[in-house]
Amino acid sequence: MGAAVHSGNRRGTKIVVKDDAEEKKFNNNTKDLLDIMAFYSRVSGSVGVITLQNPPVNALSAAVRQGIVDTMHRALSEPEVKSVVICGQNGKFCGGADIREFRANMRGPPLVPMIHLIEAAEKPVVAAIEGVALGGGLELALGCHYRIAHSKARLGLPEVTLGLLPGAGGTQRLPRLIGVPAALELITTGRHATAAEALQLGIVDEVTDHSAVDAAVKFAQSVAGKSLDARRISTYPCPRSPDLAEIFEKAMQEVRRSARGAIAPVTCVQAVHASVTLPYAKGMERERELFSTLFTSGQAHALQYYFFAQRAVSRWSTPSGARWDTSKPRPVHKAAVIGLGTMGRGITVSLAQAGLSVVAVETQEKQLLEAKQAVSGMLERSAKRRGAPLAHDKIKYSCSIQAVADVDLVIEAVFEDMALKKTIFQQLSGICKPGTFLCTNTSGLDIDELASQTQSPELVVGMHFFAPAHVMKLLEVVYGPRSSPEALATAMEMGKKMGKVSVAVGNCRGFVGNRMLKPYLEQAFFLLEEGATPEQVDQVLEEFGFAMGVFKVSDLSGLDVGWKVRKADGLVVPGSTGKSARIRGGSRYSPLGDLLCEQGRFGQKTGRGWYQYDKPGGRVAKPDPWLHGFLEEYRARHGLVARRIDHQEMLERCLYALINEGFQILQDGIAAGPEDIDVIYVLGYGWPRHRGGPMFYAGLVGLDKVLERLEHYHQVYPNVSGLKPCSLIRKLAASSSPPIHRWREFIQKPRSQL
Ligand SMILES: C[C@H](O)[C@H](C)C(=O)SCCNC(=O)CCNC(=O)[C@H](O)C(C)(C)COP(=O)([O-])OP(=O)([O-])OC[C@H]1O[C@@H](n2cnc3c(N)ncnc32)[C@H](O)[C@@H]1OP(=O)([O-])[O-]
Numbered sequence: 001m002g003a004a005v006h007s008g009n010r011r012g013t014k015i016v017v018k019d020d021a022e023e024k025k026f027n028n029n030t031k032d033l034l035d036i037m038a039f040y041s042r043v044s045g046s047v048g049v050i051t052l053q054n055p056p057v058n059a060l061s062a063a064v065r066q067g068i069v070d071t072m073h074r075a076l077s078e079p080e081v082k083s084v085v086i087c088g089q090n091g092k093f094c095g096g097a098d099i100r101e102f103r104a105n106m107r108g109p110p111l112v113p114m115i116h117l118i119e120a121a122e123k124p125v126v127a128a129i130e131g132v133a134l135g136g137g138l139e140l141a142l143g144c145h146y147r148i149a150h151s152k153a154r155l156g157l158p159e160v161t162l163g164l165l166p167g168a169g170g171t172q173r174l175p176r177l178i179g180v181p182a183a184l185e186l187i188t189t190g191r192h193a194t195a196a197e198a199l200q201l202g203i204v205d206e207v208t209d210h211s212a213v214d215a216a217v218k219f220a221q222s223v224a225g226k227s228l229d230a231r232r233i234s235t236y237p238c239p240r241s242p243d244l245a246e247i248f249e250k251a252m253q254e255v256r257r258s259a260r261g262a263i264a265p266v267t268c269v270q271a272v273h274a275s276v277t278l279p280y281a282k283g284m285e286r287e288r289e290l291f292s293t294l295f296t297s298g299q300a301h302a303l304q305y306y307f308f309a310q311r312a313v314s315r316w317s318t319p320s321g322a323r324w325d326t327s328k329p330r331p332v333h334k335a336a337v338i339g340l341g342t343m344g345r346g347i348t349v350s351l352a353q354a355g356l357s358v359v360a361v362e363t364q365e366k367q368l369l370e371a372k373q374a375v376s377g378m379l380e381r382s383a384k385r386r387g388a389p390l391a392h393d394k395i396k397y398s399c400s401i402q403a404v405a406d407v408d409l410v411i412e413a414v415f416e417d418m419a420l421k422k423t424i425f426q427q428l429s430g431i432c433k434p435g436t437f438l439c440t441n442t443s444g445l446d447i448d449e450l451a452s453q454t455q456s457p458e459l460v461v462g463m464h465f466f467a468p469a470h471v472m473k474l475l476e477v478v479y480g481p482r483s484s485p486e487a488l489a490t491a492m493e494m495g496k497k498m499g500k501v502s503v504a505v506g507n508c509r510g511f512v513g514n515r516m517l518k519p520y521l522e523q524a525f526f527l528l529e530e531g532a533t534p535e536q537v538d539q540v541l542e543e544f545g546f547a548m549g550v551f552k553v554s555d556l557s558g559l560d561v562g563w564k565v566r567k568a569d570g571l572v573v574p575g576s577t578g579k580s581a582r583i584r585g586g587s588r589y590s591p592l593g594d595l596l597c598e599q600g601r602f603g604q605k606t607g608r609g610w611y612q613y614d615k616p617g618g619r620v621a622k623p624d625p626w627l628h629g630f631l632e633e634y635r636a637r638h639g640l641v642a643r644r645i646d647h648q649e650m651l652e653r654c655l656y657a658l659i660n661e662g663f664q665i666l667q668d669g670i671a672a673g674p675e676d677i678d679v680i681y682v683l684g685y686g687w688p689r690h691r692g693g694p695m696f697y698a699g700l701v702g703l704d705k706v707l708e709r710l711e712h713y714h715q716v717y718p719n720v721s722g723l724k725p726c727s728l729i730r731k732l733a734a735s736s737s738p739p740i741h742r743w744r745e746f747i748q749k750p751r752s753q754l
Pocket residue numbers: 056057059095096097098099100111132134135136137139158159162164165166167168170308311312
């Protein structure tokens with residue numbers, strides 16, 4: 001067949017399916033694929049219905065694309081068929097390209113010509129959008145002549161969240177359909193628009209509360225035989241406005257500011273820009289070029305790894321063999337929170353918003369009233385933000401711990417003091433009905449020590465929330481040696497119900513997140529001793545992609561939090577001088593943080609910490625000349641000579657010490673796999689998502705390289721145990737650094753903890 005040409009449309013431009021070679025490749029690829037995953041049927045006599053079948057989200061795998069091409073040809077060739085509807089099985093239109101295929105050799109018909117085939121069709125093609133139309137799924141719909149959506153559907157081009165850009169015409173068709181500003185916003189954020197918003201923007205033609213497929217079939221009948229010239233989006237000129245240059249400039253500034261080193265958002269702006277400056281076909285070439293640059297990038301690999309890692313952590317397992325699919329959670333309808341400080345208030349809000357009845361206990365009347373007010377305000381603001389109903393009526397407040405006698409699960413959230421927590425667990429064990437799960441929000445104390453205060457230690461687990469607890473997505477669920485699989489399963493399910501990403505981890509000091517933070521902070525302190533400033537270290541970490549460097553985070557969370565933990569560990573020795581001041585248990589120790597705390601410099605809350613702030617509670621960190629002077633005086637007092645430390649060394653020492661502890665945690669069986677650690681660090685500690693997570697990053701840099709650098713630094717600093725390479729990283733490097741998904745095979749099964 002020669003080049004296919006379709007004559008003019010309302011704007012008189014031509015559209016072209018490129019050439020015979022492309023057509024031939026198009027059909028040859030189709031032949032040898034396994035099973036076609038698009039079902040063809042005819043309804044109402046004249047409507048051909050193509051149903052995508054690739055559960056759970058009908059991703060556009062090679063077989064689905066093959067099915068669409070075959071069934072489209074069939075619909076176009078059947079004379080009885082006057083119009084076509086494309087829909088998805090199981091109430092989901094399409095979740096986009098099949099991300100699992102990205103790391104494999106691409107097979108089957110390519111997406112772009114497939115969508116051209118639909119757009120060029122002489123019979124109207126209507127997309128029936130239910131559930132989701134995302135990425136390639138929305139691009140497929142944009143190739144159709146009409147789009148009907150169910151009112152609960154969500155539509156978007158989230159490729160940027162996978163380190164990519166819409167590579168099947170989305171950057172060229174969407175601006176032509178809805179204008180540049182709206183298209184830029186959707187494509188650079190990757191957010192999902194509701195059906196109502198999609199209608200308002202002009203992405204869809206109709207929204208229905210009933211079956212979108214039925215509505216689409218009726219609609220398809222109504223447009224059969226009508227001219228489609230005005231319905232082929234690729235033929236539209238891109239809407240222009242005098243301030244277009246300014247719009248692109250602003251968009252580029254915004255993405256550069258918010259991307260923190262991620263390259264996809266910037267490239268998305270460049271691709272949309274082509275829709276304005278180039279004719280459609282040239283714009284598509286530009287889109288393809290830019291897509292290819294991203295497709296092979298380390299960042300795209302990292303973001304796609306993270307996409308699956310965040311889903312993998314729900315499939316938890318423990319060293320003793322307890323697993324997500326063999327341990328049944330027990331239903332929880334009524335929960336309680338003990339202690340309504342900052343964390344307790346956030347947890348109460350999160351539970352109420354998840355639809356649970358909550359008993360909120362604070363023994364001090366005054367604090368209870370303050371907490372009640374704070375919780376109400378948080379509920380109102382959050383309900384407004386989410387457009388959700390208020391959940392005030394879900395919460396019952398009480399000064400008496402007796403009030404929790406009939407709940408299914410208790411979360412203790414009093415401040416971090418073991419003696420106080422033990423007393424509360426003893427009380428709860430006596431008050432609560434048999435079988436009540438007793439959970440603690442401790443950020444690092446021994447779960448089993450608390451369990452030993454109760455009659456049913458098997459019902460005790462840790463539920464470690466992150467501040468603010470009603471906002472942060474991460475929940476570390478900590479199982480002790482006596483926690484039952486049912487208790488773990490129930491806490492994991494609770495997290496999901498509260499909209500959290502739950503990660504199951506074993507019981508040890510600091511669990512996973514805070515345990516890895518210790519060597520990271522330690523290195524940061526040592527760098528200050530050796531000549532760096534907080535600004536320099538933070539700049540290096542922020543250039544790497546962290547939202548805030550280690551010293552700004554320390555000021556935000558309060559230096560006194562770590563000081564209290566170090567005191568409890570017997571590390572703080574006020575007034576110590578000479579060599580011993582910087583040695584603890586034979587290892588190097590830096591008292592810098594302790595010395596600042598002894599002077600009341602707790603960070604933002606006191607207006608002074610590693611930085612200065614305009615007032616207590618201030619948020620804007622400014623370099624503090626006093627601190628620079630204090631560091632010089634400290635170095636002189638300890639006979640330390642400041643030296644210029646290059647950025648690479650700062651980065652390597654902080655990150656590799658953290659990563660090394662990650663490998664130790666895997667070896668100890670505290671985390672089941674690298675995904676668990678990476679999800680914890682991305683969601684809980686601001687590790688840049690486009691770097692995949694600390695363990696993925698180690699793989700990307702190269703385990704042999706990380707090992708070599710750790711060995712180098714440990715040689716220079718032999719009394720810093722955090723730099724001594726963990727045997728697991730040695731083992732993996734010696735086994736030619738297998739891909740991350742195979743690391744579990746090299747982890748020796750530690751003695752059971754559960
Ligand atoms: C050319 C083109 O321009 C480009 C290049 C692209 O198109 S790039 C692709 C762009 N598309 C996306 O970015 C959408 C990604 N998916 C989602 O956002 C969500 O999945 C969802 C659609 C909103 C459903 O959420 P959910 O909460 O109901 O279920 P789930 O647990 O998340 O997902 C359920 C199961 O489906 C798997 N899954 C979901 N989307 C997938 C996809 N696009 N490809 C492959 N697997 C996918 C997921 O791993 C999980 O598997 P498992 O863990 O059970 O084994």
